[in-house]
Amino acid sequence: MQGRGTLIALDRDPEMIEVAKRRFAERGVAEGFVKWVVGSFGDLTEHLAKLGIAGCDGILMDLGMNSLQMSESVRGFSFDDEGPLDMRYSRREPVRTLAELLEGMTERELEKILHDSDERFARRIARRVIERRDRGMIRTTRELASAIRSALPRARTWTRIDPATRSFQAFRILVNDELGHLGRGLEQTIAALKPRGRMVVISFHSGEDRLVKQTFRKYDVRGREGAPALEILTRKPVRPSDSECERNPRARSARLRAALRVV
Numbered sequence: 001m002q003g004r005g006t007l008i009a010l011d012r013d014p015e016m017i018e019v020a021k022r023r024f025a026e027r028g029v030a031e032g033f034v035k036w037v038v039g040s041f042g043d044l045t046e047h048l049a050k051l052g053i054a055g056c057d058g059i060l061m062d063l064g065m066n067s068l069q070m071s072e073s074v075r076g077f078s079f080d081d082e083g084p085l086d087m088r089y090s091r092r093e094p095v096r097t098l099a100e101l102l103e104g105m106t107e108r109e110l111e112k113i114l115h116d117s118d119e120r121f122a123r124r125i126a127r128r129v130i131e132r133r134d135r136g137m138i139r140t141t142r143e144l145a146s147a148i149r150s151a152l153p154r155a156r157t158w159t160r161i162d163p164a165t166r167s168f169q170a171f172r173i174l175v176n177d178e179l180g181h182l183g184r185g186l187e188q189t190i191a192a193l194k195p196r197g198r199m200v201v202i203s204f205h206s207g208e209d210r211l212v213k214q215t216f217r218k219y220d221v222r223g224r225e226g227a228p229a230l231e232i233l234t235r236k237p238v239r240p241s242d243s244e245c246e247r248n249p250r251a252r253s254a255r256l257r258a259a260l261r262v263v
Helices: 013-024 041-051 067-071 099-105 108-115 122-134 140-149 152-159 165-175 178-190 204-216 242-247
Strands: 008-013 034-038 056-062 193-203 230-232 255-261
Touching: 008 041, 013 034, 013 067, 034 041, 034 122, 034 230, 041 178, 041 242, 056 178, 099 122, 099 165, 099 230, 108 165, 122 140, 140 165, 165 178, 165 204, 178 193, 204 230
Parallel strands: 008 034, 056 193
Antiparallel strands: 193 255, 230 255
16 A cells, blocks of 8 residues: 555565565665555554554555465465464464364354355355364364365366365455455545545455445445545456466456545
């Protein structure tokens, strides 16, 4: 995000902040050009106040994960490697691990979480995961992924995208309360924008995209009186091209929406 000529980089994961710092330094970006903040968009108002920034000219919210987070098996994000059932972005926050959440979850609660993430086989997966959990068979990411795959029809397990992908995404969003942080962040972002300031949101999950679309519509200047009000610049989400998806397969689910604050 940018305010008063200052670039602010905000991330909940302190390790990703350090990675970004190194990359900026390697590219010769002057120290002090960027204000680095470990935190959430859901606390944007507080962070801007601490920096003495009253308004922003532009804010980019990239809701995707960093590939490095996926590659570190000890963090529990990946189903390709053996890792703990963790999935926390930051150990600084009072957040329970996936193992702790799964331990006290009922089958119906798990089914709803998966269903809300558009998992077609939510009921089957929830039943299988709870069955194996109660038998002490789910202690690692690979064991969880195996339970998910075993619950699906055989033809489904041979799709191009791993059958565990959507469920793991739903678990990560649950552990880190990503939709809660996003909802608060969208409201605070709109409030932080200066008139004629722009906001861009890149989401990678249907639930995230729905929330962004609903919030933009809530502030759409065409049906709103008073401030703040937005001009929606993308009536439909912008999707990556085929060539971009070939270069970066993880971009395939990306959806970009943008808006301009008019008052």
